[in-house]
Amino acid sequence: MSRRELRDLVRTQLQMLLEEGDLRGAKAILVPVQPADIAEAIEGLPEAMHALAFRLLSKDEAIAVYEYLDYSIQEQLLEELKSQDVRDIVDRMSPDDRARLFDELPAKVVNRLLEQLSPAERTATAQLLGYEADTAGRIMTPELISLKENFTVSQAIERIRRLAKASEMIYYLYVTDAARHLTGIVSLRELVTSQPDQAIGEIMTRDVVFVHTDTDQEEVAKLIQRYDFLAVPVVDREQRLVGIITVDDVIDILQQETTEDIYALGGGVQSGGDNYFQMNLMEVARKRVVWLFVLLITNTVTGTIIKSQEDILAKVVTLTAFIPLLTGTGGNVGAQSSTVVIRGMNTEEIRMLGPLQVIAREAIAGALLGAMLGTVATVWAYFLQGKLEVAIAVGTSLVAISVLASISGSALPFLFRLLRLDPALMSAPFITTAVDVLGVLIYFNLARVILNL
Amino acid sequence: MSRRELRDLVRTQLQMLLEEGDLRGAKAILVPVQPADIAEAIEGLPEAMHALAFRLLSKDEAIAVYEYLDYSIQEQLLEELKSQDVRDIVDRMSPDDRARLFDELPAKVVNRLLEQLSPAERTATAQLLGYEADTAGRIMTPELISLKENFTVSQAIERIRRLAKASEMIYYLYVTDAARHLTGIVSLRELVTSQPDQAIGEIMTRDVVFVHTDTDQEEVAKLIQRYDFLAVPVVDREQRLVGIITVDDVIDILQQETTEDIYALGGGVQSGGDNYFQMNLMEVARKRVVWLFVLLITNTVTGTIIKSQEDILAKVVTLTAFIPLLTGTGGNVGAQSSTVVIRGMNTEEIRMLGPLQVIAREAIAGALLGAMLGTVATVWAYFLQGKLEVAIAVGTSLVAISVLASISGSALPFLFRLLRLDPALMSAPFITTAVDVLGVLIYFNLARVILNL
Structure with missing residues (x-):
């Protein structure tokens, strides 16, 4: 069965069960399905069923599925779900996805949602929102793991173990000095293959490719594409490390920029990035x-x-x-x-x-x-x-x-x-x-x- | 200085030094430059200087730079470099890149090059060459790390440490049974955050998203894009794991497929994927x-x-x-x-x-x-x-x-x-x-x- 057929099947079954009011059955058929596929199935349902279907999911699943949904449906769900549900979702989205969602919402809704965030999360999101649209600052995530040069490999791995849950990308680690200036990069691959007592300063690469917060997102995408990176670090004007941009975001950016070009070439349709x-x-x-x-x-x-x-x-x-x-x-x-x-x-x-x-x-x-x-x-x-x-x-x-x-x-x-x-x-x-x-x-x-x- | 300016500067300096016959100086200016940028600088040189500039590089650097060069220049270098140099380069390219290079070369050259490979490398390449163009089989790499369900986490990490050098992707590990059927997947992230004595079978994800060797490459690309994966496993008709496809290849495929579409839309130019x-x-x-x-x-x-x-x-x-x-x-x-x-x-x-x-x-x-x-x-x-x-x-x-x-x-x-x-x-x-x-x-x-x- 192709994935498309699978999704169609899930959607049909889900709609049938929801129409019959069989919430238990509906819940059961979603268990083995991947979040991305659940999101597609929900998108295919009649609008009135979106919130109902979404409520079937466990909290962890709900957050995973939510990030895959189209913005229009994300907005609609925010309006319909109870306040506590909303707080849980928004609180646990990664800051870059959240910034992009807020960017689409009316200012009143954004303010209400920002209020519900924990102070640390609010700062991270507000910071992202301060950068110009279509720049590295807007699409970066501050959720990275940084190391110091004098750490040993085993200290570094211990730190990764502790921070992995709160980080979007743990395969590249960034080395900073006391003033948070970016001084080097080391991959988890290098850590795993090094001796436990080696210092990070010895094994890290000092010639780091980075971008600035105001670098155009298309330029970032081309850089990651050119160098086959999984992520690229973002620094501010004082060369302090402020975030990273990951390869999965880059694919979406390349696609969006290409769509704009194709629309423009195909008879001058000005899309401005919207669907x-x-x-x-x-x-x-x-x-x-x-x-x-x-x-x-x-x-x-x-x-x-x-x-x-x-x-x-x-x-x-x-x-x-x-x-x-x-x-x-x-x-x-x-x-x-x-x-x-x-x-x-x-x-x-x-x-x-x-x-x-x-x-x-x-x-x-x-x-x-x-x-x-x-x-x-x-x-x-x-x-x-x-x-x-x-x-x-x-x-x-x-x-x-x-x-x-x-x-x-x-x-x-x-x-x-x-x-x-x-x-x-x-x-x-x-x-x-x-x-x-x-x-x-x-x-x-x-x-x-x-x-x- | 932007990267473009940097590349132009390197190219200009390099050309000047080569024209003056100052090989030592030319070598020196390339030391701090990234392989991708060296490749661009070489591409910008007059054709007669390509091989000369390429010889300046250390063996490891030469291989890294070579994979970034355009196919036309790769071909030209193969013709010009001495046989031993060629053997070193081809021998150490990753099998998927090598298959793509061979695909572009005249059959006579391919046979000469296949002869020079080590037996294991020859098998890997020949296997890739046996699949239809534009399928998963053609773009996959067999260089992956597989685990068994009864391994402990620490045994798995030990295995990764040993095999990392020969693998293109060590962040996803694939679990197979005795007959090499794909039964699960575990990420290095999960390994690092698990207890050393846990069994792989306990922590792995059993619901693996995979593709077949004959899946169209565009479909593979969309799958990786949709799920934000770093790689996807490829299985044969008997569900045996035969390779993986990584996200960096996917970006290039998406770009190539889009170019074909844009050419077709823009007045019916049939590109067939060539530059x-x-x-x-x-x-x-x-x-x-x-x-x-x-x-x-x-x-x-x-x-x-x-x-x-x-x-x-x-x-x-x-x-x-x-x-x-x-x-x-x-x-x-x-x-x-x-x-x-x-x-x-x-x-x-x-x-x-x-x-x-x-x-x-x-x-x-x-x-x-x-x-x-x-x-x-x-x-x-x-x-x-x-x-x-x-x-x-x-x-x-x-x-x-x-x-x-x-x-x-x-x-x-x-x-x-x-x-x-x-x-x-x-x-x-x-x-x-x-x-x-x-x-x-x-x-x-x-x-x-x-x-x-």
């Missing part, structure tokens, strides 16, 4: 309409240019029929170039080539594509309407438009990056406009020359 | 041209429809000017819908909604967008050419086209998934064609009615 499928529809329309208004204007320009060529269109009406082919192909060639360049910037696959090299490569690729497409289009256009001159005008235009589209498709993302604008969001409308307007002009002017108009 | 910026240009053209030929045909259909309306276009020439606006906007609304749906399928953000709910949501969003765009377009069209009837035809068409585009943009990805075709690759041409052809027909027919033609 599109949980937004209300007015918000959806608002996030999609801006770009469409821009297109309204740029497409009018193309339309106006076509209209300005009425004289030639009236003489050779058949020329109109090839306009969608030329602008459509040009737009697509441009989209191909900008897509690979923008993705290349983000994954750093492009790093071995400079902008000019990339643009030159794309220009040549565009010429190759243009040659193939132009040849086929010439034959195709001749076959469709029987005028050789028109066919040649279509074919030659296509070569020119492919080169033009490849160049603008690869050059504009670099330009926008230089201007500190998001290439994923900005490139498409400008490329489309450039290719449409210039493409149509090239076509009509070539047609004038070739057809002697 | 686009390292392909030769004929290959680039080949991977991009298929989709362009499809467009050539579909755009001809649109062109033919426009031409078939010559009678009405001759009477009201100004209608032509709004065609790019209508098809352009429709295409973009469709792209927005298909983008969010396809991304939603991949990230499972969509999971709480069924296909019909998603399509209904998109249809309503399309109507909202259409209402906004239609209103503005009517005013805009009237302002541009002064004929109210034409303006109304444009505005009402835009509403209909937005709804149509949203529906086809959200429905077609589900259809292709049902047909087991890649939605990311297939959706765009069909959506564009549907929207263009139907959109133009809607426009002309509405114009006929409104203008009484």
